[in-house]
Amino acid sequence: MRFQHHTIGERFVASKSTAAYSAADTHTLLGALDALGGVRGLDTLDLACGYGYNTRLLARGGARRAVGVDTSEEMIRLARAHGVIGADDVATLEGAVGPAGTPAPVGAGGSADGGETADGGETADGGETADGGTAAAAGGAAPRDGAPAPAASIEYVVADAAKLPQMGPFDLATAVYLFNYATDRSALHAMFRSIRANLRDGGRLLAIVPNAGAFPQVDWSPYGVRIVDRVHEGDAPLLKAQFLTQPSVDFEFREWAHADFAEAAVEAGFSTVGWQPNRTPPADGARDEAYWTAYRAWPISSLMTCTA
Numbered sequence: 001m002r003f004q005h006h007t008i009g010e011r012f013v014a015s016k017s018t019a020a021y022s023a024a025d026t027h028t029l030l031g032a033l034d035a036l037g038g039v040r041g042l043d044t045l046d047l048a049c050g051y052g053y054n055t056r057l058l059a060r061g062g063a064r065r066a067v068g069v070d071t072s073e074e075m076i077r078l079a080r081a082h083g084v085i086g087a088d089d090v091a092t093l094e095g096a097v098g099p100a101g102t103p104a105p106v107g108a109g110g111s112a113d114g115g116e117t118a119d120g121g122e123t124a125d126g127g128e129t130a131d132g133g134t135a136a137a138a139g140g141a142a143p144r145d146g147a148p149a150p151a152a153s154i155e156y157v158v159a160d161a162a163k164l165p166q167m168g169p170f171d172l173a174t175a176v177y178l179f180n181y182a183t184d185r186s187a188l189h190a191m192f193r194s195i196r197a198n199l200r201d202g203g204r205l206l207a208i209v210p211n212a213g214a215f216p217q218v219d220w221s222p223y224g225v226r227i228v229d230r231v232h233e234g235d236a237p238l239l240k241a242q243f244l245t246q247p248s249v250d251f252e253f254r255e256w257a258h259a260d261f262a263e264a265a266v267e268a269g270f271s272t273v274g275w276q277p278n279r280t281p282p283a284d285g286a287r288d289e290a291y292w293t294a295y296r297a298w299p300i301s302s303l304m305t306c307t308a
């Protein structure tokens with residue numbers, strides 16, 4: 001399975017900052033983090049961090065620690081080159097702070113816009129969704145008291161999420177498009193176990209995971225990704241896809257069912273597993289309400305929330 005880091009790096013950066021599906025994922029993640037009370041004072045881990053977009057989001061949100069992990073040395077090199085605030089970092093968490101504890105610029109993509117909260121999600125097991133939680137509930141976080149938090153230092157580590165060293169404990173882990181790179185069931189379960197082992201009891205895992213079953217009925221081309229083929233092999237079908245950058249970039253990932261992710265989380269010792277549909281940013285001149293309504297009918301991904 002290929003995520004072609006050596007050729008994809010800068011073009012993935014382009015896709016991340018312009019593709020609509022990615023804007024929706026960021027909006028979804030921000031909503032969930034804000035609903036948890038933000039990340040100020042938390043020890044946070046960003047898995048499959050790529051070039052560090054979400055790691056920087058956590059750091060700017062006032063996390064005490066923000067650690068990004070990726071298997072790709074090239075992506076980690078790009079992440080380190082971006083510092084704490086990258087040029088294309090527009091999304092901002094509520095209560096975010098800049099590098100020296102100053103208020104961070106609030107950009108267009110964040111849910112600090114007074115948008116809806118991340119409530120109303122369904123749960124796979126009757127467990128809680130990401131709403132209603134507090135930062136403290138996420139495992140010993142500092143309360144939000146209005147005082148500026150010092151900006152976190154960011155650490156980056158080249159490692160396989162299925163074989164993480166002990167780096168924590170952490171209060172919160174994010175994993176935006178990690179689990180779909182698990183090549184087989186044993187790797188998928190190892191990822192969840194490895195993450196659980198690095199979280200404090202009561203800590204949270206927020207993961208953006210692909211929705212299965214859309215190909216070939218659904219065309220996500222207007223949103224920045226195209227699935228071109230499905231190959232039945234191994235524990236989960238292999239999807240062949242393209243990021244629709246100029247030029248496009250081929251990549252492959254596994255089409256796990258949400259039930260596979262939930263099973264792996266429970267087996268790893270997570271006590272609750274919840275699901276929320278993807279949220280979309282406010283309509284604007286470039287992407288109107290009809291555009292986002294069509295996307296919400298069958299979005300690329302969902303938010304999975306697990307409690308350690």
Ligand SMILES: C[S@@+](CC[C@H](N)C(=O)[O-])C[C@H]1O[C@@H](n2cnc3c(N)ncnc32)[C@H](O)[C@@H]1O
Pocket residue numbers: 003005016047048049050051052053054069070071072075159160161162175176177178181182
């Ligand atoms: C589509 S990118 C997402 C990057 C980032 N989460 C974001 O949203 O910008 C997927 C990333 O997963 C990384 N990855 C794939 N398998 C991994 C593994 N087993 N452990 C850690 N990272 C992995 C890849 O190197 C790549 O950077």
